[in-house]
Amino acid sequence: MHTIVLCACGSRNEAEEIARDVVERRLAACVNIMPATSYYRWKGKIRVDREYVLIAKTRSEVFARLKRRILAVHTYELPEILTLKVLGGHRQYLDWIDEEVDK
Numbered sequence: 001m002h003t004i005v006l007c008a009c010g011s012r013n014e015a016e017e018i019a020r021d022v023v024e025r026r027l028a029a030c031v032n033i034m035p036a037t038s039y040y041r042w043k044g045k046i047r048v049d050r051e052y053v054l055i056a057k058t059r060s061e062v063f064a065r066l067k068r069r070i071l072a073v074h075t076y077e078l079p080e081i082l083t084l085k086v087l088g089g090h091r092q093y094l095d096w097i098d099e100e101v102d103k
Contacts, residue, residue, distance in 0.1 A: 001059065001060045001061075001085065001086070002057070002058070002059055002060070002085075002086035002089070002094055002097055003058055003059065003060045003063060003083045003084065003085055003086060004055060004056065004057060004058075004083065004084040004086060005028070005054070005055075005056040005058060005063065005066060005067075005081065005082070005083050005084075006053060006054065006055060006056075006080065006081070006082045006083075006084070007053070007054040007056070007070055007074070007079060007080055007081050007082075008036065008038060008051040008052070008053050008054075008076075008079070008080045009051060009052045009053075009054065009074070009075075009076075010049070010051060010052075010075060010076065011052065012033070012035075012052050014052075014074070014075060015033045015052035015053075015054055016033065017073065018031075018054060018070060018073060018074065019031035019033055019054055019056075021069065021073065022056060022066060022069055022070070025069065025102075026100065026101055026102040027056075027058060027062050027065055027066040027069060027101065027102070028056040028057060028058040028066065028101065029057050029058065029096060029097040029099075029100035029101050030056070030057045030097075030100075031054050031055065031056045031057075032054070032055040033052050033053070033054060033055075034052065034053045034055065035050070035051075035052055035053075036050075036051050036052065036053045037049070037050060037051075038050075038051045057097050058097065058101050059097065059098065059101045059103065060083070060085070061103055062101055062102060062103070063083055067081050
């Protein structure tokens with residue numbers, strides 16, 4: 001099954017490092033980096049920060065390894081790592097993900 005993994009980073013450099021690392025390791029076929037303004041509560045205070053959201057296209061079978069790799073290099077105390085199941089899509093694109101991601 002295919003999955004999308006979301007992960008927010010505090011800097012563009014960190015986002016690029018993680019994206020390149022997981023693609024090189026074949027843990028994701030593609031990673032988009034999107035700038036975002038995040039509003040959240042952290043340790044009792046409302047925070048507003050500039051972040052960079054990674055959108056990684058991968059397979060659910062490699063999620064545990066992908067998560068371990070992100071946790072190994074991420075600088076946040078509590079990184080956001082979420083998965084979204086892909087229920088469908090362009091078959092040729094999904095096949096390409098299958099070819100690019102180690103199983």
